[in-house]
Amino acid sequence: MSWTDERIEKLTKMWEGGATASQIADELGGVSRNAVIGKAHRLGLKARPSPVKPNDKDSAPAAPSAAKVAKTEAPPRAAPPPRPAPAAPAAPRPAAAAPAAAAPTTPSGTPQPRIVSVGPGGFLRQGPGDQQAPIPPAPPRRLVPAKPSPEMAEKTSLLELNDRICRWPMGHPGEPDFHFCGVAVNPGFPYCVEHCGRAYQAQLPRGHRRPPPPLPFGGPRVR
DNA sequence: CCCTGATTCGC
DNA sequence: GCGAATCAGG
Numbered sequence: 001m002s003w004t005d006e007r008i009e010k011l012t013k014m015w016e017g018g019a020t021a022s023q024i025a026d027e028l029g030g031v032s033r034n035a036v037i038g039k040a041h042r043l044g045l046k047a048r049p050s051p052v053k054p055n056d057k058d059s060a061p062a063a064p065s066a067a068k069v070a071k072t073e074a075p076p077r078a079a080p081p082p083r084p085a086p087a088a089p090a091a092p093r094p095a096a097a098a099p100a101a102a103a104p105t106t107p108s109g110t111p112q113p114r115i116v117s118v119g120p121g122g123f124l125r126q127g128p129g130d131q132q133a134p135i136p137p138a139p140p141r142r143l144v145p146a147k148p149s150p151e152m153a154e155k156t157s158l159l160e161l162n163d164r165i166c167r168w169p170m171g172h173p174g175e176p177d178f179h180f181c182g183v184a185v186n187p188g189f190p191y192c193v194e195h196c197g198r199a200y201q202a203q204l205p206r207g208h209r210r211p212p213p214p215l216p217f218g219g220p221r222v223r
Numbered sequence: 224c225c226c227t228g229a230t231t232c233g234c
Numbered sequence: 235g236c237g238a239a240t241c242a243g244g
Contacts, residue, residue, distance in 0.1 A: 002236095003235085003236085020226090020227070020228085021227080021228065022226085022227080031237085032237070032238075033227090033228090034237055034238060034239080035236075035237050035238085036237095037227095037228060037229070037230095037237090038229095038230095038235090038236065038237055038238090039235090039236080039237085040228095041228095041229080041230085042235070042236080046228090046229085048228075049227095049228090
């Protein structure tokens with residue numbers, strides 16, 4: 001399989017829509033999860049919360065601890081210069097650092113006392129003694145909750161997809177009511193019977209062609 | 224174990 | 235450019 005424009009576009013949309021590399025991979029077919037990730041990187045569309053990202057390069061890490069270096073490292077590195085550290089002491093903060101998610105960082109500058117940890121939903125756990133803490137940070141961790149409204153309660157979200165339910169997309173990623181068909185699949189296919197009918201159509205002889213079916217994910221609105 | 228994305232490196 | 239192998243956190 002090669003990366004045609006269509007496949008790249010689908011990859012891009014799904015990636016930006018929050019689909020995982022695995023989901024994208026088997027949606028595209030013929031490629032591995034790794035291929036998807038590799039391609040996404042080459043396309044420059046990284047930037048998605050990775051479970052394995054420190055995202056933290058403190059001041060001089062100094063000695064990266066020799067305890068770990070054992071197998072890699074060393075070949076063509078002539079003179080490994082000390083990590084230049086954050087080379088932006090003078091760099092002025094460009095306006096708002098965190099566009100959307102930045103909310104309540106204790107506006108009044110209240111010295112938050114002994115906060116032990118942050119629980120689910122952003123609630124602060126406190127010791128028994130300090131009860132008067134201001135409960136500042138509102139819960140929202142996702143800007144667009146998976147099921148924000150009652151209307152969505154019965155729609156199938158991306159997170160609920162599995163091999164047994166129809167993954168035909170309804171609407172477009174990013175729209176508030178975007179969801180998946182969710183009906184039981186036609187066994188052996190990724191879609192239900194109805195959507196298999198849309199997805200797989202026999203070629204008719206020339207001159208008898210029907211208009212092409214709308215493509216999942218790329219095409220005009222399907223409903 | 225499973226999952227995730229990131230990175231490396233031979234092709 | 236591609237993607238398997240590998241890494242590393244959850």
